[in-house]
Amino acid sequence: MCSKTDHTIHGAHHHFGWDRSIPPVATVAPGATLEFECLDSSGGQLTPASTVADVARLDFGRINPVTGPILVEGAEPGDALKVTIHQFKPSGFGWTANIPGFGLLADQFGEAALHVWKYDPATLAPAAFSPFGRVPLKPFAGTIGLAPAEPGLHSVVPPRRVGGNMDIRDLAAGTELYLPVEVAGALFSIGDTHAAQGDGEVCGTAIESPMSVVLSLDLVKAAGLETPRFTTSGPVTRHLDAKGYEVTTGIGADLMEAARGAVARMVDHLCRTRGMAAVDAYMLCSVCADLRISEIVDQPNWVVSFYFPRIVLE
Template identity: 50%
Template sequence: MTNPRTIHIHRDKWHLAWDHSIEPVASIESGETVSLDMTDSSCGQIGPDSTVDAIKNLDFGRVDQVNGPVYVAGAEPGDTLEVEFLDLQPANWGWSAIIPGFGLLADEFSEPALKIWRLEGGAEGWAEFAPGIRIPVEPFCGEIGLAPGAPGALSTIPPYRHGGNMDTKHITKGARLFLPVEAPGALFSMGDGHAAQGDGEVCGTAIEAPMQATVRLTVRKDLKINEPQFVTAGPLARRTNTAPYYVTDGIAPDLLEATRKAIRHMIEHLQKNYGLSRADAYMLCSVAVDLKLCEVVDLPNFLVGAFLPQSIFTA
């Protein structure tokens, strides 16, 4: 019995919309694997030697590109495509930024900022934020999706029922993602590599990094779903869930405002206790702090917690 083949998608095979009229760059049989060589989410506009000018001049018409699409034989509307993540390898660098007009607290952070990260040790390595603060690398891809069934182009910026920009940090190596098929052949695409991210990605960027990914794509005729579902590879955030968390709560009658308050309180905590600038604290929240819905039933107020892993502090 021969092993299923693997096809390779080069980094120049990308597109900027979810649209079933885009011609596939490759075709595979169900159960075969695809390797993708992906640029960072800026589509190469930011590099390891970039300065904040790259943020000032960022062309948003080129961000959040995805590699593909890949036609999967036998996939028909109403089926489910199972995506098994076999390998995710980030480059040795990445970036985080504050982009004016973007992020949870966009009205409070109007000045651009850029941090270039050096990633050590590959997929099991670390990235140093500042002396005494190390972020464990846990790579995943923010953009994973299929073409919509309805005609017309959809932006890659939001998530949809067929996938898209889900930015879910738990879809790591070993995870299995299930996506509802809306177009013949499914037309699978993926991109937006992240070396690490906090749940919520509050400033709008994670550790954005070029990524090499290998996935197995299998058509599931036995599974009917309406929106994405997934199985994690194991315990959540296994590399950061190794010590206590410090949590700041946000309480408000509006869920979004409760979330904003939780992050504001965490920024203040990081400034006061770790000597970070407000901008650096905001970016650290985006790559390390997990947002959790702690209380949603005792109205009129919601309670959102911002969870800071204490294991990232080495000094």
């Protein structure tokens, strides 16, 4: 844990989308440690008092704000920005929603749904979803990246070679992330913080939660990095492994369809064995269950497996 920061970047200093022309809110030397106040992915549109009716009123022009950008002195195209994530300071509030038209099974779940979470920001004890389960928490930043070289405003939704909305749950405290620099100064921003997420974020949202992030920024000159890479400080699934998993599969010639099949079968399994409503099972899968490619060499069919941690149900 890092106790001293050189700068605090307040949540008011946020932007929507990536654009190399956005003026930096701070300029730092390599090695600087900063604390970022990050908004949730709704940009504050959803609150602890929100209801499902608020999901239909979301302004998608205000989705996924990121705090920044930060200019790092000496950063040049071809370098890599090294981001060392020290600490998350969670808020204790989060939300998960099914947003019509969004998510892996959007064609099967056309109605809006919302679950508002309350958790202990000090202990990060597993958070109750409902009588059906409690989810172990693992804070991370879903969107973390640099400005692209191509001029103009670019949507924050798709990830890019310079990072962005990657939704990698292992970008947690202790991780070192390397991002390829495309513009002078790098122009680093971060947001979309989550209290927990399964690999795949299958319904399109995790436990979306505002929180602060403490991290350091450094440079690796002439790194020649093509896409982001990262190093974890230890095991990445220990918070979920203790009781084993329920696993469903999808098998076929199309990885996307296999993934959809594996998730749909897990939703059906949870409904049948736990008495859950389908949309609740779908949202719960999004915050704690993991999609994995189990086999991709035995053509013409590939295997995708969906791992639901049994600890959530006990």
